[in-house]
Amino acid sequence: MNSDNIVAITIPIMFSWVAWIIFSTIRRYKIAKLQADVQTKLLDKVGSGPDLLGYAQTEAGKEMLESLKVERHSPHSRIIGALQTSIVMISLGAAFLFLRGRIPGAQDGFLVFGTLSTMLGIGFGLSAVASYYLSKSFGLLNGGRA
Numbered sequence: 001m002n003s004d005n006i007v008a009i010t011i012p013i014m015f016s017w018v019a020w021i022i023f024s025t026i027r028r029y030k031i032a033k034l035q036a037d038v039q040t041k042l043l044d045k046v047g048s049g050p051d052l053l054g055y056a057q058t059e060a061g062k063e064m065l066e067s068l069k070v071e072r073h074s075p076h077s078r079i080i081g082a083l084q085t086s087i088v089m090i091s092l093g094a095a096f097l098f099l100r101g102r103i104p105g106a107q108d109g110f111l112v113f114g115t116l117s118t119m120l121g122i123g124f125g126l127s128a129v130a131s132y133y134l135s136k137s138f139g140l141l142n143g144g145r146a
Contacts, residue, residue, distance in 0.1 A: 006109060075135040079128050086125035093118030 042064075046052040055061040096114030100107050135141050 075131065075140045079131045079135065082124050082128035082131060086121045086123075086128060089117050089121030089124060091121075093121055 043052070046055060056065055093114045093116070096110045096117060100110035100114060103110070132141075
């Protein structure tokens, strides 16, 4: 694989990744700002701490406070996400390593990308396993809250 091909593949992937990071950060910022605005308005309406506590104990208050949690990440979703990423990266690495011997002149490039993808996949897999056992030992998988 010559350097022009590597650049032609790497540059668009890099710009896509940077754009995803930027838009993801903007989305999180807007969600946090919206949550802060709602919480501020709620505190303005409620006069004191005991009033807020009394409101939070009502059914409507519980629902409203629960709705403030816009981004919910349970331990299950994080573990499954890491496991899915692991499977995809290992499959990608295996495909690169398979193609290494099939395309003449590209052995070194496919070997490097295949090895990196496979190792990243194994790392995500180990992360998922560690997260599972830590979450289980902390009691987060038995109905506890994250």
